[in-house]
Amino acid sequence: MKTKGLCLIILLAALNSCTELKYSSHNQPLKKIELKIYNSYWFTKTDKLTHAIVGHVNLAINGKTNAERFTVRGYGDGIITDHDLKIDTNGLFNDTIEISFNYISPVPDQPIAKDSKTLLKAYLGSEMIDSTIYSGPLQYKK
Numbered sequence: 001m002k003t004k005g006l007c008l009i010i011l012l013a014a015l016n017s018c019t020e021l022k023y024s025s026h027n028q029p030l031k032k033i034e035l036k037i038y039n040s041y042w043f044t045k046t047d048k049l050t051h052a053i054v055g056h057v058n059l060a061i062n063g064k065t066n067a068e069r070f071t072v073r074g075y076g077d078g079i080i081t082d083h084d085l086k087i088d089t090n091g092l093f094n095d096t097i098e099i100s101f102n103y104i105s106p107v108p109d110q111p112i113a114k115d116s117k118t119l120l121k122a123y124l125g126s127e128m129i130d131s132t133i134y135s136g137p138l139q140y141k142k
Contacts, residue, residue, distance in 0.1 A: 031066070031124055031125065031127070032127075033065070033066065033067050033122050033123075033124045033127055033128075033129045034064075034065060034066045034067075035063065035064075035065045035067065035070070035120070035122045035129065035131075036063045036064045036065070037061060037062075037063040037133075038062050038063045038064070039060070039061070039062050039063075040059060040060070040061045040133060041059070041060040041061075042057065042058070042059055042116065042135035042136070042138060043057075043058050043060070043138070044056060044057055044058070044114065044138050044139065044140050044141075045058065046140050046141060048107075051105055051106060051107065052103060052104055052105030052106065052107060053104050053105075053107055053140065054101055054102070054103055054104070055101060055102045055104055055112065055114070055140035056098055056100075056101045057098070057099045057100045057101070057114065057116045057135065057138060058096055058097065058098050058099065059072065059096065059097050059099050059118060059133075059135075060095075060096040061085075061093070061094075061095060061096075061097070062092070062093060062094035062095075063092075063093060064090075064091045064092050064093070065087060065091050065093065065122055066091055066124065067087065067091075067122035067123055067124045068087075068123055068124055068125070069084060069087075069122070069123040070084070070085045070087055070093055070120070070121070070122050070123075071083060071084055071085065071120070071121045071122075071123075072085060072095075072097045072099075072118055072119075072120055073099075073118050073119040073120075073121075074097060074098060074099050074100065074118070075099060075100040075118075076098060076099075076100055076101050082119075082121065083097050085097075097118075099116055099118050100116060102114075102140075104140065111139040111140060111141050112139065112140045113137055113138070113139055114135075114137075114138045114139065114140060115134070115135060115136065115137060115138065116134070116135040116138060117132055117133065117134045117135065118132070118133060119131075119132050120132075120133060
């Protein structure tokens with residue numbers, strides 16, 4: 001009986017000594033990443049070579065974010081690269097990025113239709129959000 005009473009006292013003492021940390025980092029709310037795209041404009045351009053053309057897909061984008069870092073993915077030359085966009089002190093960004101390019105040979109008789117997409121990523125502390133945006137139909141003019 002003494003042993004049961006002693007165990008009960010130890011259990012109650014252990015339960016009463018457990019308290020929640022009031023200043024734990026787990027209790028602090030996470031900041032949500034805000035990303036507003038005001039305008040995104042897709043366009044193509046071509047460089048004419050003697051027996052070929054190089055078709056470029058570009059994205060002009062501007063908006064506002066509270067992120068510390070904002071990237072746009074490019075696929076040029078088969079290498080995937082995340083390009084950092086500059087964010088000013090007010091959280092505004094405005095840039096034009098080459099998303100991809102293609103070497104086209106021989107020069108086609110008709111314009112070439114192209115659909116493109118890219119991945120946007122915004123980072124704030126240890127948080128990250130991403131979104132894919134699509135160009136819709138584009139054409140390389142010969």
